Amino acid sequence: MQPASSNVAAAPDRMSHPLPQSPRDLFVSFTWLALQGFGGVLAIVQRELVEKKKWLTPDEFLEDWAVAQVMPGPNVINLSLMIGDRYFGLRGAVAAVAGMLAVPLVIILALAMVYAHFATNPQVAAALRGMGAVSGGLIAATGVKLIPQLRKHPLGFGICIATVALVFVLIGVLQLPLGWVLLVVGGAACVATWRKLTP
Template identity: 60%
Template sequence: MSTELPSQRPTSLADLYISFTILALQGFGGVLAIVQREMVERKRWLTMEEFVEDWAVAQILPGPNVVNLSLMIGHRHFGLRGAMAALAGMLSIPLLLVLVLAVIYAQFASHPGVVGALRGMSAVTAGLIIATALKLIPALKNNPLGRNIALVFTALCFVGIALLRLPLAYVLFGLGSITCALIYRRLK
């Protein structure tokens, strides 16, 4: 897939609100794969490179990544009003649904079917994250480090967090400092 699709833009604040409401309703707890497909491939509001860059920024900002991304996309096209419309789309209807589900869950939390369903959902979420990571690899061709070095740092991050159980902050600060230094030297 080409990473340089022609950009389009949302047609109105209502388009932003509806798009992000639908996006938020498609996933629960991990919508990276869905966000990438909708914003890059379907709506073409972002190129793959823009998505990777914006997603990286969204991850380091406080708060949920996809909410941060919605704010950035909304602001990019309509300023503060766009950011608020995208944020409202991400939160309003899903908030109501979560409140209803919380009341229902309180009644059936210990039921074996509910416990099993939640375990199954966590496996699906892990699969979606892995699939999205694989889809984002082609965007690394324009990374200043190059694809191979970026993948080595990805593997080091995985080993540090998942296998060695090091604190996320230490791994990200350590590897992030090294990659920032390397990129600075290459761009200099």
């Protein structure tokens, strides 16, 4: 029989960094994240969960975000669900998702009523286009910040960058459907990684 200390040592390294204190902590934290996420929450989530709260390491965030991307539904909601479930099971999952949705839903409903009155105003339309540009910039900046983690990928940094470039060309330039690109390119990358990791 192995001593208890060896079991602790073999456990994932998650316990070596701070953890959420309670489902309430998850709810408040994800509510704060959602309220900061005008035009896109990904950059905010990465900064808050990895750099400030340190609930996730950069590698864990990258892995969880990859899973959240391929699951149906909004990516950030999927991520909050996974993180909540990891630390507090069903209570944590419900608290995290509620934090992402509850207060922002009230704000969105109020803004929708205001927008209905001003939708035809040219200044409002121009402001919304500007927000779209900012959102794109936030997503691009987060992607750039995650690039160093690709250096640790089993396929190698060069193949990872080539895969990113291929996906950009297929979706951004050739306008191919995201689902097919994810299925073909993502599936091939998963198979190649699995073969690389298999002894």
